[in-house]
Structure formats: structure tokens, C-alpha cells
Amino acid sequence: MIELDRSHLNFGSTLALDDCDLSINEGEQVALIGPSGSGKSSLLRVLATEHALVSGDYRHNGRSIGSLCSKALKNQRCDIAYIPQNLALVSNLKVSQNILLGKIGRQQLLASIKGLLIPSSNELQLVQKILSEVGIPEKLFHRTDSLSGGQQQRVAIARALYQEASLILADEPVSAVDPSRAHSLLECLTQMATKHTLTLICSLHNLEYAKKFFPRLVGMREGKIVFDGKSSEFTDQDFNSLYQLDRG
Numbered sequence: 001m002i003e004l005d006r007s008h009l010n011f012g013s014t015l016a017l018d019d020c021d022l023s024i025n026e027g028e029q030v031a032l033i034g035p036s037g038s039g040k041s042s043l044l045r046v047l048a049t050e051h052a053l054v055s056g057d058y059r060h061n062g063r064s065i066g067s068l069c070s071k072a073l074k075n076q077r078c079d080i081a082y083i084p085q086n087l088a089l090v091s092n093l094k095v096s097q098n099i100l101l102g103k104i105g106r107q108q109l110l111a112s113i114k115g116l117l118i119p120s121s122n123e124l125q126l127v128q129k130i131l132s133e134v135g136i137p138e139k140l141f142h143r144t145d146s147l148s149g150g151q152q153q154r155v156a157i158a159r160a161l162y163q164e165a166s167l168i169l170a171d172e173p174v175s176a177v178d179p180s181r182a183h184s185l186l187e188c189l190t191q192m193a194t195k196h197t198l199t200l201i202c203s204l205h206n207l208e209y210a211k212k213f214f215p216r217l218v219g220m221r222e223g224k225i226v227f228d229g230k231s232s233e234f235t236d237q238d239f240n241s242l243y244q245l246d247r248g
């Protein structure tokens with residue numbers, strides 16, 4: 001279970017998270033929506049433990065993240081797969097190697113280097129299977145920077161699935177893929193999350209996809225959570241107020 005209590009995060013005078021309370025159960029699938037600059041990425045980065053809260057508390061399965069020693073924090077991070085907007089792929093590595101990097105935090109340094117250079121046939125088969133699921137099996141041994149932006153997004157999703165974390169955080173994971181591919185990728189992500197009881201939190205600008213694929217929406221505006229409820233209960237009025245379309 002993920003819990004945020006009275007959470008604040010600021011960058012200088014910019015309040016990125018303003019008194020956010022949030023509670024997400026294991027296996028829930030939640031879409032984060034809201035205008036640009038509303039705090040969605042900041043919230044995901046806090047949940048990914050990339051940013052520490054300025055005040056408030058972030059608990060994962062009852063354990064306060066702020067109180068963890070560095071070893072416990074490293075273990076915690078292995079259980080969180082984070083797909084940032086910039087994807088964080090290593091451009092001059094092969095696609096297979098970028099996906100194998102998903103488990104690097106779980107291994108000793110030497111074992112991880114060996115696993116990257118000479119992966120076992122079992123690991124490679126698993127990587128190939130996941131790559132097929134995201135629709136680009138033929139790219140296994142291609143250099144990552146030879147792929148299109150949308151294909152690279154699929155590699156980042158494959159890396160997150162390969163990591164076998166219980167929490168997947170995805171920041172606009174389908175922004176660069178065409179509509180039909182975006183649809184099938186979100187379907188793939190949510191189906192995998194359902195199959196393995198993963199918690200999935202995904203920021204999306206496309207409200208249609210958010211409502212279609214995610215049973216719960218969290219709407220942010222100016223660092224605050226201003227909507228938290230069932231997608232089916234998100235009304236046109238909620239939409240207008242979230243995006244302030246009713247203010248002319």
C-alpha cells in the first residue's frame with residue numbers, strides 16, 4: 001500500500017506538491033491527470049523516491065521512506081519500476097541490454113556487468129517475450145538510438161515489466177506513439193498489472209485513455225489533488241474545473 005500524508009515538495013518558490021494526501025492499495029491502477037505543471041511528474045518522482053518530501057510522510061507498505069537507511073532504500077527501489085518522461089535509456093546500448101538493466105539494482109556489480117555482456121539464454125528468452133508483448137520483437141539486438149521515439153517508449157515499458165517490481169510508475173508513457181499503438185500499449189500495461197497484481201500509476205494527458213484503461217483517476221491542479229475517485233464518476237464539470245475551462 002502506498003500512502004502520502006500532508007506531503008509538500010517545493011523547488012525554490014514553486015510549490016510542486018501542496019499538502020497532498022493519497023492512499024493507493026496494492027494492485028490498484030490509477031491515472032494521474034491535470035494540466036501541464038500541475039505536479040504529476042513531481043508526485044511520481046516522490047513515489048519513485050527520486051525526490052524527498054520537504055514535509056509530510058511517504059509510506060510504502062507501512063514503512064516510512066524518509067526513515068530508511070541507504071541499503072533499505074536501495075532494496076525498496078528494486079521494487080519500484082519508474083518510467084520517467086525522458087525514458088532514461090542508455091542510447092548506445094542494445095535494446096536487450098537496456099531491458100536487462102531493469103534488474104541491475106538486484107545484482108552485485110560484477111554479476112550485473114556479466115549479465116549485460118553475456119546474458120543467459122533464459123534471461124534473453126524472457127526479454128524477447130516481453131519485447132514481443134510491447135510489439136517490437138525484431139528490435140532485440142538493435143542499438144537503442146536507432147529506434148523511433150515511440151519504439152524507445154516501448155523499450156522503457158519492457159524494461160519496467162522485466163524488472164518485476166510490484167509498483168510501476170509511468171510518466172506519460174505513450175506520448176510519442178501513434179494512437180493505435182498507444183491504445184495497445186496501455187492495454188498491455190494494464191493487463192500485465194492485472195495479471196501480476198501490480199500497482200500501476202500512470203500520468204496521462206489523454207483523458208479518453210485515462211478513463212478507458214484506469215478505474216481510478218487522481219486529478220491535480222497547482223500541486224494539489226483536486227479530484228480522487230472512480231473514472232466513471234468523473235464528470236464534464238470535474239473536467240472543466242480541473243482544467244479551469246469554466247473561467248473563460
Ligand SMILES: Nc1ncnc2c1ncn2[C@@H]1O[C@H](COP(=O)(O)OP(=O)(O)OP(=O)(O)O)[C@@H](O)[C@H]1O
Nearest residue numbers: 011014015016034035036037038039040041042043
Ligand atoms: N527540477 C525542478 N526544478 C524546478 N522546478 C521544477 C522542477 N520540477 C518541477 N518543477 C516545477 O514544479 C511544478 C510541477 O511540475 P511537474 O513537472 O510536476 O508538472 P506536470 O504536471 O508533470 O507537468 P507536465 O504535464 O507538463 O509534465 C512546475 O511549476 C514545474 O515548473
